[in-house]
Amino acid sequence: MKMAAQKRLDVLCKAMPTEWCLAERLDYLRRYLKSQHEETFHHSNRTADLAFHFTHYLPEFNQHRREELVMAMRCHDLGKLVINRSILDANRRLTDQEMVQTREHTTASFVLVGPHASDMVKNVAKYHHEAYNGMGYFGLKGEDIPFEARIAAVCDVFDALSSERTYKRGMTAGQALSIMTADKEDSRAMGRRTFDPYLMRAFSRYIVACREKEFTVQERESLDAYIQSQPMEDFKHDLSLNRGWSVHESGQRTLHDDKGVVKLLSRGGSVVYDRSKRDYEPSSKGSGLER
């Protein structure tokens, strides 16, 4: 971490008495964020709202985990407190050096939420800029990225695109989802490869359900085509298996075929079926994914 950012981080950590409980710590940091960079504060609240409503579309999420995720989203960008304000508000493409500094906010968020934060809060803080294709900040790929961080990435990018910032106008929901679901060949470009296909599909359905008026006919048609094609894209080579698969709380997927249970592991976008593990216990939760 750059010296100036590390210094700001140290000062901020020292400002918080060690006897504070977690709630006091996070409350202090959120109020401080509001006073220092209101835009990031509101962005964090909007992504928390998105995550709250979106996770109602995910059968593996219960109310307790949902509330934890809401807190995680409210805190995910606290690390921006240590990033130079001129970089945060830059109305231009960032230089490579500025990008390196911006990327440090995830580590700073992780440090700021502190050792007593839940795994969900810590994972979202540290990994919300990971990309499913491995092109994110730390280079984690596919289901190596914590499930909650994959959810955070979808909500975070959607809000970044659709909300108004000091330097840009907000996109409609249709425009934002067109970018997020575009089938880009370049793995570094924003598009469907950036996000978990299961989550991106469910998120698209959620956004269409609540913001339908923000779609042109063409955007709606191409999104419908995308929704129909997902999550099969991962499993294209064997569509006959594509029945009754479920996602566990960890984000691990399990697939049930006609002959028994098939455990599915996804690493870095490739899919491995382990047909030998017939005794694998399927989750009792969330067997009915959208098809």
Ligand SMILES: [Fe+2]
């Ligand atoms: Fe961030």
Ligand SMILES: [Fe+2]
């Ligand atoms: Fe964010």
